Amino acid sequence: MNNSRHFAIVAVLIVITTVVLYIFFSAIFALPQAASAEAAPIDIMFDVHYWMIAFLFALIMVIMLYSAVVFRREPDDDEDGPHIHGVTSLEIGWTVIPTIIVLGFGVYGTVVLNDIVAPNQGEVTIKVEGKQWGWRFEYPEEEDAVSGQLGLEVGRPVLLEMTAPDVLHSFWVSEFRVKQDLVPGRTTYLRFTPTEPGTYKVRCAEICGTGHADMRATVLVMDSADYDAWVEDIQSVPDYANMTPEERGAEWYNDPTYNCFTCHSPDGAALAGPTWQGIIGREEALADGSTVIVDADYIESSILEPNAQIVDGFQPGVMPENFAELIAETEQNILDTQGIEVDVIDDLIAFMATLE
Numbered sequence: 001m002n003n004s005r006h007f008a009i010v011a012v013l014i015v016i017t018t019v020v021l022y023i024f025f026s027a028i029f030a031l032p033q034a035a036s037a038e039a040a041p042i043d044i045m046f047d048v049h050y051w052m053i054a055f056l057f058a059l060i061m062v063i064m065l066y067s068a069v070v071f072r073r074e075p076d077d078d079e080d081g082p083h084i085h086g087v088t089s090l091e092i093g094w095t096v097i098p099t100i101i102v103l104g105f106g107v108y109g110t111v112v113l114n115d116i117v118a119p120n121q122g123e124v125t126i127k128v129e130g131k132q133w134g135w136r137f138e139y140p141e142e143e144d145a146v147s148g149q150l151g152l153e154v155g156r157p158v159l160l161e162m163t164a165p166d167v168l169h170s171f172w173v174s175e176f177r178v179k180q181d182l183v184p185g186r187t188t189y190l191r192f193t194p195t196e197p198g199t200y201k202v203r204c205a206e207i208c209g210t211g212h213a214d215m216r217a218t219v220l221v222m223d224s225a226d227y228d229a230w231v232e233d234i235q236s237v238p239d240y241a242n243m244t245p246e247e248r249g250a251e252w253y254n255d256p257t258y259n260c261f262t263c264h265s266p267d268g269a270a271l272a273g274p275t276w277q278g279i280i281g282r283e284e285a286l287a288d289g290s291t292v293i294v295d296a297d298y299i300e301s302s303i304l305e306p307n308a309q310i311v312d313g314f315q316p317g318v319m320p321e322n323f324a325e326l327i328a329e330t331e332q333n334i335l336d337t338q339g340i341e342v343d344v345i346d347d348l349i350a351f352m353a354t355l356e
């Protein structure tokens with residue numbers, strides 16, 4: 001068989017292998033639903049990479065395996081192979097072509113990234129705070145309304161201004177494709193435009209301690225009528241005077257300022273801190289070997305000085321130590337705006353007593 005026939009066969013095998021591998025990659029690395037305007041150029045980029053990876057793998061493996069099979073030594077052939085001292089044109093080729101391809105991918109990626117981070121017309125700014133272990137979303141354009149869920153209007157571009165008070169976190173919604181770290185001591189930004197109504201999840205994508213895996217929040221992408229109703233809902237401050245301590249306690253438990261729920265389950269599930277189910281009156285073994293009966297005093301001191309008494313099996317230094325400050329702010333704020341005195345810790349204890 002002459003050389004050009006070998007080349008032709010190898011070329012056909014490379015094309016077939018590339019297509020098969022591309023189909024294989026697209027199936028096993030299938031991306032989730034695309035729900036933002038940014039997803040399209042990013043998904044095309046993934047696609048181009050899959051083609052390139054499939055082609056390079058085929059190029060190397062097909063030539064190698066073809067040579068190993070077709071040019072195999074005959075059983076009685078004891079001759080040396082030809083002595084080859086390099087082929088200059090080949091070496092220039094396999095240096096220059098990959099260099100151009102790598103540079104091309106670099107330019108392509110830069111152009112796409114540049115386009116994705118550019119400001120959009122009419123974007124709404126939302127402040128995001130990620131902390132151990134929960135998310136808090138503040139809407140400066142909606143009278144600073146606060147929510148533990150990220151509500152978005154479909155088709156409306158978003159600018160997130162993100163901060164973290166403690167350690168690195170990372171905002172990631174896989175359906176939007178974009179991701180950005182939250183860095184203590186600075187503000188980071190993320191832009192995207194949600195395009196598909198639905199419910200998604202923010203996941204923290206940066207290991208940030210015991211509760212990292214639980215650091216999630218719901219994202220709601222709504223049409224504009226639903227969005228307006230949702231904003232109105234988060235703006236309406238509850239009438240605390242007409243709520244029972246148990247109801248207020250449930251409110252504090254889910255409040256994104258405190259995020260009690262990320263570490264303390266109401267139903268016995270194991271999270272970063274002891275469950276609140278049946279907590280009142282429970283006998284807890286402490287890490288120092290002593291035991292304590294859980295009463296109001298113990299709960300108050302555990303909230304205000306979380307590291308003083310650690311329940312056996314849990315880690316010290318996990319619960320933030322600024323709850324005294326946060327609670328004082330809440331109580332002052334309610335006194336200022338509604339003229340009533342609430343006691344957040346008493347409310348929480350009343351709520352705990354309902355979790356039998």
Ligand code: CUA
Nearest residue numbers: 169204206208
């Ligand atoms: Cu926050 Cu992981």
